[in-house]
Amino acid sequence: MNPPRLIPFEPSQPRNDISPSPLSVRGLTVAYDDKPAVWNLDYDAPDRRLIAIIGPNGAGKSTMIKAILGLVPSLAGHVRIFGTTLRQARRRIAYIPQRTSVDWDFPASAEDVVAMGLYGKIGWFRPVRRRHRALAREHLERVGMEDFAGRQIGRLSGGQQQRVFLARALAQKADLYLMDEPFAGVDAATERAIVNVMREVRTAGSTVLCVHHDLRTVGDYFDHALVLNIRKITDGTVDEVLTGDILQRAYGGRLAETEIHAIAHTT
Amino acid sequence: MMASEFLSIDLPAILVAVLSATSCGLLGNFLVLRRQALIGDAIAHVALPGIVAGFLIAGTIATIPLMIGAMAAAIIAAGLIEIIRQAGRLESGAAMGVVFTTMFAIGIVLLEQTDASNAHIDAEHALYGNLESTLWLGVTNWNDVLSREALSKLPRQLVTLAGVTAAIAILITAFFKELKVSTFDPGLAASLGLPVKTISTALIVVVALAAVAAFEAVGSILVIAMFICPAATARMLTDNLARQLWLSVVVATIAGIGGYGLAAFGPQLWGDSHSLSAGGMIAVVAGLLQTVAMVAAPRYGIFCRARRRRAG
Amino acid sequence: MPDEFFAILTFQGGYNTSIVLVGVIALGIGGGIIGVFSFLRKRALISDAISHATLPGVASAFLLGTTLGGSGQNLALLIAGAAATGALGVLCVQWIRDHTRLPEDTAIGTVLSVFFGLGIVLLSHIQTLQASGQAGLNSFLLGSTAALMAGEAQLVGGAALIAILIALLLLKEFGAVAFDEEFAATLGWPVAQLDLAMIGLLLAIVTIGLKTVGLVLIIALVIIPPVAAHFWTIKLSRLVVLAGVFGGLAGWIGGGLSALLPDMPAGAVIVLTAAAIFVFSLLFAPRRGVIAWVMRQLHLRIRAASVRGLLAMAAGYLPPDNLSYRVVRLRGYLDGDARITESGARAAGKMRRQNQLWQVYRNRHPDAALAFSPLAAKPIEDVLPPDIIAALESEIR
Incomplete structure (x- = not known):
């Protein structure tokens, strides 16, 4: 007797046929040398939500974002963005890298950097015109940085630099924002500005995926969370995810028992 | 000094010096900002093996095959550096050191093994250049300068360099945005859909082209000085990329004219009739200009920084 | 031919040849060992700046020699001049890196090209003097093309041995500074002085080898062996031993080949041997090889x-x-x-x-x-x- 025929693999049906998930990842595996950074990750991001990616240091959070954007090579797996390939969806994504990833001594002003977000729209061979500069200043205003438009970026504080990056992402007018630890080492004003902007873009219909470190604020700032520790531990609404059991599984002994309870209780 | 002597000897040399300095200096801005300053160094050093290989393959010392050889060597070197850096997971300085010294050694072995050394390809010329041999014959006075006959006798190096400089200026203007964003933040550039890898490869190819066009006249080491010093000087003076590019052109021009002037006419000041190496002197003047900028630049010079530190 | 090569390699190729071979082996070992530290500090190309910065020193020393009535060919004087401007070059690189906004690679490029330019200006002046012994200066650029002299090889080998000894004595301290500067500082070690000593040894080996292998190729002797060695091990002691072995091997085989084939310049052959070792290591090293x-x-x-x-x-x-x-x-x-x-x-x-x-x-x-x-x-x-x-x-x- 023959065994039954196997059927094609359909891990998850699209939630609805009208709008495909902003980000859908299957079997994503990334390894630096022979140490895996992300292992066999399956994930579907819910539409129009603010999503935190949490997990301990070295859990592969930044690596996951970079692999999605094709900035680091992945060993296996595939990524669909709004139901199409990365190449086709490029214009719909804005990426905010970690602040340390660029040379802040570069000869550019805050306005210059925000205008870079418009380069895709301006197109090849066309210079940056006055109206683009005006647009850039508008976006700086949205993050409370209009007074610093002409200043060289190296002479801004860390928080101000982060807000310039934020304004640049806004200028890209994306449907999916990928942010790599925007809250790291910023002042309270910047933190508020980032949260406000995230809520604005959600209202406008965009999705935000954000690597986040501070577990105490996850519940306040985000709707959903993806818990990562090389593998996906779980994902869901922040209420579902921020339980003592799940945090224990993700962080293990790296998070004190009392801390886990405190975080799990605040939500 | 006779007008004819100036027109036929000094003017073409000065123009060649200024054009080489300008073309290399413009590109140098991006090399310095990309932390690739030493790619210019590596490319300049592999000119020797390229020229010798060009001679061996073509069998003549005609300029075109030698230049093609140098260009090919530069591109091969840049490719090898990238391959070795990635495959060996090495710091780029180490990869460059391995590649350019090895290719230089190959060049020397080839040079000794063939009769290339008899055929006037001496290594010193590749290293020092020979600015003084650029001659504009058939011009005797200023009235003739724009005549058709005189223009048709312009030295070939001068014409080539003018073309290369114009091409570089046009390319940088046309792709200014793309060069700027891919230099500052390659990640963003990629997410804007720009071909980041193609842009950096194209930059290296144009750097190789500028180096090859320039070192025939001024020597490979001067080429390094022109890639780095004007850009570094301009970098000390401004925080605006477009202004930095313009400033580097100004610095390159001053270095070209000043260096040639000092080399050709300096020794006469102390009664020596011989002239000195113009290529070397241009590098020295460029270095002096950079030193002045590093010490006395308005915001970033060490004087100002020291004063601010005392004040604050 | 193979017999003759074997005889040379086993030091039976005559007195002069053997002395020269010992000299280049010592130079190779020294370059390999001392190069490890600048490689570990990710400053491999500092040797590029040093070697190019020696040219004005060599030219000045030649001028000084002729002015004092000598031939200008005094090797000790030339080496001293090379060391002086080489040291000045390193100090300039460090000053630019530490006191201006310009990064280290720009500093290295500036120093190497400007110093070299100055050297060329001085050489062009020397050419007009019609002093004797100018031809000898060319070997500083491209290395000796003729067979090396025993006396010269003795000087090179002896100096290289001293440099090796110092490097080995300070191995532990150098290693700590190269791996983790801050940690070494917390141990109370004089990091700045150790750093200077490391650079000093690099300067020494570069100037010693300058005349033998030439200004550009000496860079290879301090870069290639450590880079090749790092594919096999990351442990400092083994790295030092392997880099020394690779450098020595390159000197031994390369020196032997150039003694066998008279129109093969020693420096270039030594470098190509080192490059062959590098390619082999890059491809075939067991864990870190491609x-x-x-x-x-x-x-x-x-x-x-x-x-x-x-x-x-x-x-x-x-x-x-x-x-x-x-x-x-x-x-x-x-x-x-x-x-x-x-x-x-x-x-x-x-x-x-x-x-x-x-x-x-x-x-x-x-x-x-x-x-x-x-x-x-x-x-x-x-x-x-x-x-x-x-x-x-x-x-x-």
Whole structure:
């Protein structure tokens, strides 16, 4: 007797046929040398939500974002963005890298950097015109940085630099924002500005995926969370995810028992 | 000094010096900002093996095959550096050191093994250049300068360099945005859909082209000085990329004219009739200009920084 | 010919040849050992700046020699001049790096080209003097093309030996500074002085070898052997030994070849031998070599694919992607008719059980589980004691 025929693999049906998930990842595996950074990750991001990616240091959070954007090579797996390939969806994504990833001594002003977000729209061979500069200043205003438009970026504080990056992402007018630890080492004003902007873009219909470190604020700032520790531990609404059991599984002994309870209780 | 002597000897040399300095200096801005300053160094050093290989393959010392050889060597070197850096997971300085010294050694072995050394390809010329041999014959006075006959006798190096400089200026203007964003933040550039890898490869190819066009006249080491010093000087003076590019052109021009002037006419000041190496002197003047900028630049010079530190 | 080569390599090629060979071997060993430290500090090209910065020193010393009435060919004086401007060059690089906004690579490029330019200006002046012995200056640029002299080789070899001795005496301190400057500082070591001593030794070896292999190729002797050695080991003591061995080997074979073939310039042949050692190491070194790395990546991909394929099959699905499909087909787990084979059923069942066990284990002991890479191909039974497995199994049911 023959065994039954196997059927094609359909891990998850699209939630609805009208709008495909902003980000859908299957079997994503990334390894630096022979140490895996992300292992066999399956994930579907819910539409129009603010999503935190949490997990301990070295859990592969930044690596996951970079692999999605094709900035680091992945060993296996595939990524669909709004139901199409990365190449086709490029214009719909804005990426905010970690602040340390660029040379802040570069000869550019805050306005210059925000205008870079418009380069895709301006197109090849066309210079940056006055109206683009005006647009850039508008976006700086949205993050409370209009007074610093002409200043060289190296002479801004860390928080101000982060807000310039934020304004640049806004200028890209994306449907999916990928942010790599925007809250790291910023002042309270910047933190508020980032949260406000995230809520604005959600209202406008965009999705935000954000690597986040501070577990105490996850519940306040985000709707959903993806818990990562090389593998996906779980994902869901922040209420579902921020339980003592799940945090224990993700962080293990790296998070004190009392801390886990405190975080799990605040939500 | 006779007008004819100036027109036929000094003017073409000065123009060649200024054009080489300008073309290399413009590109140098991006090399310095990309932390690739030493790619210019590596490319300049592999000119020797390229020229010798060009001679061996073509069998003549005609300029075109030698230049093609140098260009090919530069591109091969840049490719090898990238391959070795990635495959060996090495710091780029180490990869460059391995590649350019090895290719230089190959060049020397080839040079000794063939009769290339008899055929006037001496290594010193590749290293020092020979600015003084650029001659504009058939011009005797200023009235003739724009005549058709005189223009048709312009030295070939001068014409080539003018073309290369114009091409570089046009390319940088046309792709200014793309060069700027891919230099500052390659990640963003990629997410804007720009071909980041193609842009950096194209930059290296144009750097190789500028180096090859320039070192025939001024020597490979001067080429390094022109890639780095004007850009570094301009970098000390401004925080605006477009202004930095313009400033580097100004610095390159001053270095070209000043260096040639000092080399050709300096020794006469102390009664020596011989002239000195113009290529070397241009590098020295460029270095002096950079030193002045590093010490006395308005915001970033060490004087100002020291004063601010005392004040604050 | 091979006999003659063998005779040269075994120091039976005559007195002069043997002395020269010993000299270049010592130079190679010294370059390799001393180069390790600047390689570890990611400052390999500082030697580029040093070697080019020696040219104005050599030219000045020649001028000084002729003015004082000598021939200008005094090797000791030339080396002293080279060392002086080489040192000045290093100080300039450090000053630009530390006191201006310009990064180190720009500083190195500035110094090497401007100093070299000055050297060329001085050389062009020397040419007009018609002093004797100018031809000797050319060997500083491209290395000696003629056979080396025993006297010169003795000087080079002796100086290299002293530099090697100093480097070995300070090995521990240099290593600490090169690996972790701040840690060395907390131990109370004089980091700045040690740094200077390291650069000083580099300067010494570069100036010693300058006339023998030439200004550009001496850079290779301090860069290539350490880079080649790092493919084989990352332990400092072994790195130093290997870099020394590689450098010495390059000197031995390269020096021997150039003694055998009169129109082969010694410096270039030594560098090409070192380059051959580099290419061999890059490709074939067991862990960090390119071939080993590619094999490992391939192995990883196949393993990840087989896990994906088997888990999907265990759940009744076809393998989810091309690679995993091909892997299970190749292993005979799936027939061409999309049916799971007998061995496939066994493998898929085993994989599912392993996966479940690991999952339970990870949930219960997240910290301990982190110690096990998902890529470790071992079954869980080989890694965990039976009583834990039994506990996990009971949890699955």
